[in-house]
Amino acid sequence: MTSVLVCDDSPLAREALRRAVATVPGVERVTTAANGEEVLRRWGADRSDLILMDVRMPGLGGVETVRRLLSADPGARIIMLTVAEDLDGVALAVAAGARGYLHKDASRAELRATVTQALADPTWRLAPRRLRSSDMGAAPTLTAREIQVLEGMSHGRSNAEIGRELFLSEDTVKTHARRLFKKLGASDRAHAVALGFRWGLVR
Amino acid sequence: MTSVLVCDDSPLAREALRRAVATVPGVERVTTAANGEEVLRRWGADRSDLILMDVRMPGLGGVETVRRLLSADPGARIIMLTVAEDLDGVALAVAAGARGYLHKDASRAELRATVTQALADPTWRLAPRRLRSSDMGAAPTLTAREIQVLEGMSHGRSNAEIGRELFLSEDTVKTHARRLFKKLGASDRAHAVALGFRWGLVR
DNA sequence: GAAGCCGTAACTCTTTCGGGTGACCGTCGT
DNA sequence: ACGACGGTCACCCGAAAGAGTTACGGCTTC
Incomplete structure (x- = not known):
């Protein structure tokens, strides 16, 4: 079947x-x-x-x-x-x-x-090509917090504003930001937001 | 017909x-x-x-x-x-x-x-609803330059880097950035990139 | 139980951004 | 011909961001 x-x-x-x-x-x-x-x-x-x-x-x-x-x-x-x-x-x-x-x-x-x-052919598999140099298959698995911060960024909020919304200190938001940048391979928040959209993490 | x-x-x-x-x-x-x-x-x-x-x-x-x-x-x-x-x-x-x-x-x-x-009914028209408060029908018509700058942002480039790519001074890039922010109603580059994605201006 | 990740927070330091303003030039539309 | 707009560039300035580092408690995972 x-x-x-x-x-x-x-x-x-x-x-x-x-x-x-x-x-x-x-x-x-x-x-x-x-x-x-x-x-x-x-x-x-x-x-x-x-x-x-x-x-x-x-x-x-x-x-x-x-x-x-x-x-x-x-x-x-x-x-x-x-x-x-x-x-x-x-x-x-x-x-x-x-x-x-x-x-x-x-x-x-x-x-x-x-x-x-x-x-x-159950083993059939396309040879991977055109993979991005960084993050070769590394899952950009953001934590719930990191996604919340990323969403805040996508709505134009500053780190301080995101902190107020999530009841976090600005420094904590910056820590989450730094970590999610690293995971996504983003160089700044604009890049992170773009990658978030491209990967369907935010909308 | x-x-x-x-x-x-x-x-x-x-x-x-x-x-x-x-x-x-x-x-x-x-x-x-x-x-x-x-x-x-x-x-x-x-x-x-x-x-x-x-x-x-x-x-x-x-x-x-x-x-x-x-x-x-x-x-x-x-x-x-x-x-x-x-x-x-x-x-x-x-x-x-x-x-x-x-x-x-x-x-x-x-x-x-x-x-x-x-x-x-040639006049048939859905009553507009759920329109965003700002920019009610205001076309976010970005110029070619502005879109290029926005794309640069979405790739994580700094203003200076975008300038180098487009053979522009950083100050000029900043001018384009400021203007596209205003058109999009964006508060910063991350927001602008998000709006660019939501409006299909960048991908 | 040690290693690792996550959430939280603070500190410093440098770079970048974003707003404001002004300016010059070319084009397009009226 | 005038104004509006777009493209270019410059300067100032304060606010924000981002990198680096440290830290500590909780929670999985091996």
């Missing part, structure tokens, strides 16, 4: 993907999920042989979902779905263990070919 | 939307475009009665495309397509003159109903 799980936040894309995948020989079941949380929630009870997952999704985001899914089940086979602008996210997802990716401009034929290949 | 233009960067979504719209009574032609630039390029020669446009697209982005399209042709009827997270963008697009929006979770029925309505 070969089953494939399609995860994309847009129901239209989801449906289109579902239909496309269903035409692949050997695929008997195609299930869908609208976000990463749903995938993780259902993964315990209902595992698929292959997952197609959008990189850019609300909530967890594709990269973070891949990371969590693989830490729970290192054998999961995942192919990322992406648009050209998500290449950083794809690189991160592949570094985190996704088997490969499909550009959303891919033709139906390419999609079917890739899915066929991935299902036929 | 009633024609509808569907603009979405994902070919899958585009195709799904095209098929859904084609089933609306009275619609005789559905054309598609993959990005805002394409829409603008073709708008001179080939105008449609209604445009469905994704908010989140690479390049120009839906909001900016709406703005430019309407400044070229104030009569254009546009409905935004969105996911929950784009509400700021939707608000901006509606403020800029889009007639309404469709959530991407909308059922096929809702989509058809909205398209039918928009086509039947």
Whole structure:
């Protein structure tokens, strides 16, 4: 019983993907999920042989979902779905263990070919390329506090203001800032905010 | 001859939307475009009665495309397509003159109903709501230079570094920065970068 | 139980930022 | 022709940021 799980936040894309995948020989079941949380929630009870997952999704985001899914089940086979602008996210997802990716401009034929290949060869894996020099696959796992500080930055708050909002001293906020910069590889708060957006950590 | 233009960067979504719209009574032609630039390029020669446009697209982005399209042709009827997270963008697009929006979770029925309505009544317009208090419909139209500076910021460059890259003095970069802050309503560079991402000005 | 990460906080020091202001030039629109 | 706007540059100044360092208690993890 070969089953494939399609995860994309847009129901239209989801449906289109579902239909496309269903035409692949050997695929008997195609299930869908609208976000990463749903995938993780259902993964315990209902595992698929292959997952197609959008990189850019609300909530967890594709990269973070891949990371969590693989830490729970290192054998999961995942192919990322992406648009050209998500290449950083794809690189991160592949570094985190996704088997490969499909550009959303891919033709139906390419999609079917890739899915066929991935299902036929359980060890199939795209050679990682274009990975960022720093943080090669290092999960930029920010703590709750660090994300709160990063969000404060993204709203234009100063360290002192963030401190007042979170009932912390400014110095503590600066410590969190320094640590999250290091984790993200950011050179300053503007860069950190940009990386936060690119990685789907903030919105 | 009633024609509808569907603009979405994902070919899958585009195709799904095209098929859904084609089933609306009275619609005789559905054309598609993959990005805002394409829409603008073709708008001179080939105008449609209604445009469905994704908010989140690479390049120009839906909001900016709406703005430019309407400044070229104030009569254009546009409905935004969105996911929950784009509400700021939707608000901006509606403020800029889009007639309404469709959530991407909308059922096929809702989509058809909205398209039918928009086509039947040329004056149909969603009452703007949830607009941000500041910048009510004020177009954050950044100049090329300002966007370059903003991009530099998003890559973690200091003003001096941006200056070196663009062959400008640091003081000039600071001037561009100050002006783009004012236009965006940003309190500092981190905020500006965040707003740049939220409005699709940078990626 | 030692090592490591996290949350908290303080201190110093240097660099950078951001606001204010003024200026010159070119272009575009009216 | 005038004004508005954009691109360029300069100077001043105070506030903020960021780097470095230290510290201490709590909590996992090995």
